[in-house]
Amino acid sequence: MFLHHRFYELGSAFYSVERIKPLNEQRLVEINLPLAQFLSVDFKDQQTLDTLNGEISVPKSLSMVYAGHQFGGFSPQLGDGRGILLGELEGQDGCFYDLHIKGVGFTPFSRMGDGRAVLRSSIREYLVSEYMNALGVPSSRALALYDSNQAVYRERPEPGAMLARVAKTHIRFGHFEYFFYTKKTEELDALIQYSLNQYFPTCLKEENPILAMFKDIVLRTADMIAHWQAIGFQHGVMNTDNFSILGETIDYGPYGFMEEYDPSWVCNHSDHEGRYAFGRQPSVGLWNLNCLARSFSHHLTKEQLVEALTLYETQLEERFSSIMSNKMGVSKEALTDSLMSEWLSIIKKERLDYTTAFRLLSHVSKETPSVLLDEVIDREAAREFLERYWEKREDRRDQAAVSDLMLKTNPKFVLRNYLAHQVIESAEQGNYLPFRKLLNVLSSPFSEHEESHDLAMPSPEWGKQLEVSCSS
Template identity: 80%
Template sequence: MFLHHRFHGLGPAFYSEERIKPLNEQRLVEINEPLAQFLNVDFKDPTTLDTLSGELDIPKCLSMVYAGHQFGGFSPKLGDGRGVLLGELETQNGDFYDLHIKGAGLTPFSRMGDGRAVLRSSIREYLVSEYMHALGIPSSRALALYDSTQAVYRERPELGAMLARVAKTHIRFGHFEYFYYSGKTDELDALMQYCLEHHFPHCLDEELPILSMFQDIVLRTANMIAHWQAVGFQHGVMNTDNFSILGETIDYGPYGFMEEYDPSWVCNHSDHEGRYAFGRQPSVGLWNLNCLARSFSNYLTRDQLVDSLKQYETRLEMHFSRLMTDKMGLSKGALTEELLKEWLAIITKEGLDYTSAFRLLSTVSKASPATLLDEVVDRSAASEFLDHYWSQRDDGRDQNEVSASMLKANPKFVLRNYLAHETIESAEQGNYLPFRKLLSVLSKPFDEHEECKELAMPSPEWGKRLEVSCSS
């Protein structure tokens, strides 16, 4: 396994050189074989195993420094408090991916923490990152999972773990904020140039490369959040230090997926004011981009920044509309705000599961409306919706083909918090079979998986609206 160290070349102002501190009796319990093959990582090679476990000391490993707006307040110096960037892997087509270990031990940025991750949060991140990838949402991904016998203390003693993960970059909005607010103009210049050369090379040919890069970040962020809203995903901690410049979903903590439709839903039990509630995610994305814009103000005029930010809402609405059009099986331009509101109103009134309801709609035919009507109490309202729906959908296309395309846009399986909870309980007892079973369906969530159909069932009452902690 050959590692590049491009970020290390920026110099010590950008990081602290660190190494992995192995856990007590740690074990490699899961390998993402397809991802390993894609990245040319050979787990049969002892050097690979020693590198990822921390037994082999790799020069130029580092923990990044950055800042961030956290729940609206600015923290001038944060950083990788429990993570180590081992380097970058190069694929056969010349793309680079950061190889990062989460839970690697104390760093100068750990603040009052211990630099560790627990098995609970590591399993949750493994599952969700692979699920998001399967949904087509840009995301960090899990490469390998380690457990251990080491006790890590959160609300209670838990088992320590480490997660090897990859992303196209771990550079965040907070990197720019750190150097801007600390007045480190030379370092900010270097960061701008690094990002242009390595992550936005297509912008170098533009008349104003930095403007082009900022506009690209705006549009990528809008696309990401539009996709979150379409699938019912809530991040939980949308701080600027958790936002990737490439529009990848990173830093999974207290996330959740919509069950009963509710824009005010909050999955993070620490978010007492609902700052990052599901329905607020689009506006928070724009707020974060405004924070980033301030860090670009040495290079771009106010008008350039404002004009770029104006593209956010248009792109988000356009991308969200396209995604929902596909989910509802409509032809381009047929989806109206009124029709979508009607459908969401039925889901809300009937207490239908968000994911299951869209999957159900994929199977409804004009000749057999009972597929939906038998699942609701107010059949009259549902019939009115179907009349409106068919007037928009019945455009001469083959309805079997439309249904097939809808089934490819509406997953059968979703990562419900209660499923993650049960999987974690088993893993903490040393049984990883439920984890692997759940992972198998989440990796191909649009397939039927009849042998695992119970994993597609809506949550039991006790499992609905579970709130989750940051756990770290």
Template identity: 60%
Template sequence: MKLEHNYANLGAGFSSKTQIQPLIEQRLVEFNQPLAAFLSVDIKSPLTKSLLCGDKVIPDALSMVYAGHQFGGFSPQLGDGRGVLLGEVRGANGLLYDLHMKGAGPTPYSRRGDGRAVLRSCIREYLAGEAMTALSVPSSRALALYDSRQAVYRETPEAGAMLLRVAQGHVRFGHFEYFFYQGKQTELDQLIAYCLTHFYPECQATDSPLESMLIEVVKRTARMIAKWQALGFQHGVMNTDNFSITGETIDYGPYGFMEDYEPDWVCNHSDHEGRYAFSRQPGVGLWNLNCLMRCFSKHLEKDQLIAILQCYEPELQTQYDCLMMEKMGLNSSRQLHDLLPSLLTLLAAEKLDYSVFFRLLSHIKQDHFDTLLDEVVDRDRLAQWLVKYQSARLDQPLNWQKTSERMLQVNPKFILRNYLAHDAIQAAEHGDYLPFRRLLNVLNHPFEEHPESEYLAQRPPSWGKSLEVSCSS
């Protein structure tokens, strides 16, 4: 494993030196071999093992400092309160990727916290990163999971754990907010140069590199959130310190994949006002970007920043429309706009399972709608919609079978339901990681049938719908 330390080279104003503080009787219980191969990380190497578990010091390991708007209120200094950036490694594509250990112990930014993570939250984040990657959403991923016999206290004592995370970058909107509101212009300029060099090198050849980079940040963020909305995914804590400058989904906590379709669904039981409800995510994304743009008010004119922000809505709408056309097997936005609003109203009224509905829609045969009609109370209403839908499907060049095959490649059979994660976590807390690995297998290949794992495609039992996740998750 060849670690580079480009972020550390920015200087002491950007971070604090930290090290992994090993847990009691810590052990490696899961290692992402395909990702490791991509990053040329050999877990069998004694040196790599000792570096990753904290037995050997990494001199340039650090915890980042940043700020952030949290539930709308500004916190002028946050930072990696339980994370250590070990360095960067180069992937097979030539790009650099951060190695970031979560739960590594207290840091200067822990704010009286213990700097630890629990097995529950680490398993949820491991599963989420792999699920989102398989669903083509840019995301951080887990490279390694460690459990331990160390008690970590949350609402009750839980098993301590560490998660080694990989992302193209962990620079957040909050990094720019920190230096801007601290009045640290030199450091802000350094951070801009760092992001241009490492994340947006193509923008350096343009007439206005910063403007070009910010346009791309806006567009990547818009595309990411469009994918969330099309999948029925809710992040849960869309603070500016949880938004990556690279357009990757990071910091999985109280997230959720929608089951019964509810536009105003709130997955995070700590979000008492519903600020980050599912239907509000696109608006929050724009709000966060507006916070980011303020940080460049001394670099670009107000009109330039407004124009950059105006790229957001059309990019999000275009991406969302394309994704929903694929999910519905349509080939024109006219058809989509004619059919989608009434469908979503119907899904909400019937409280239909979002992912199950689209998977069933992918399977229906021409003039044979019973599998879907059996899902609803108001059969006539759905039947009328299906007649219109079938007409639109037939009014396009691709035949019915080919369209269905394409739909099955974008409408997953398996999603990361809360009750499935709960079952896997409970088993792991008793030392049994087989349910976790079985779930991980189908989430890595969510569009395949996996007849041996049919039970993992089932809708939640009644108790599974009432599970609560919060910021401690």
């Protein structure tokens, strides 16, 4: 395993050099073999194993420093309080990927924390990152999972764990905020140039590379939020320190996937005011971009920043419309707000599961309306919707091909909290078979997996009452 250390070259103002503090009797319990092969990580090599678990120290491994707006308030210094960037790996595509270890122990940025991760949150992140990747949503990825017999104290003593994960970058909006608000002009300039060179090289060819980069960040963020809204995903903690400049979903904590359709739904039990409710995510994305824009205010004019920010709404709507047209099997030209609103209204009124409802629609044909009608109480309203739906759907495309595309767009399986809860309980007892069974279907969620049909069922009532918080 050959590690590159490009971020390290920026200098000590950007990080603290740290090393992994191994857990007691930690065990490697899961490996993402396809990802490992893509990154040329050989888990049969003892040196690789000892590097990942902290037995061998990496001289240039580091914890990043950054700031961030958290629930609307600015925190001038945050940072990797429980994570270490070991270095970067070159993938088979020729691109570089950060290798980041979560749960490494105390760092200078841990504040009042212990720098550890619990098995519960590590399993949740492993599952969701691989699920998001399978859905085609830009996301960090899980590479390996470690458990241990070391107790970590949250609301209760829990097994400590470490998660090896990769992303195209871990540079966040908060990195720029940190150097802007601390008036470290040279460091901010260096960070901007580094980002241009490493992540936005095509922008260097533009007349104003920094403006081009900021516009790209705006567009990538809009694409990410559009994906979230289309699949019913709620991040839970949309702080600026949790937003990647490359529009990848990172830092999974109290996330959730919508079951009963409700724009006001809040998955994070700690979000008492509903700041990051599902329906507010698009506006929060723009709010975060406005925070980032301030950090570029010495490099771009107000007019240039406004010009870039105005791209957000158009891009989000365009991307969302494109995804939803595929989900509904209707061309973008035929997909109207009224048709989508009527469908979402039926889902909400009938209390249908969001993911299951779109999967049902994928199976509906003119000859088999009962696929949907048998699942609703108000059959007449659903029948009227289907009549209007078929008027919009009938075009020159082969309808069997349309249904096939819908089945490849609308997953059969979704990561429900109760499913995660069940596999976590088993894993805490040393049984990882339920985890692997769930991971298998989430890694290919559009396939039928008849042997695992039970994992596609809507949550039982007790499962709908489960709560997640920032400690999750």
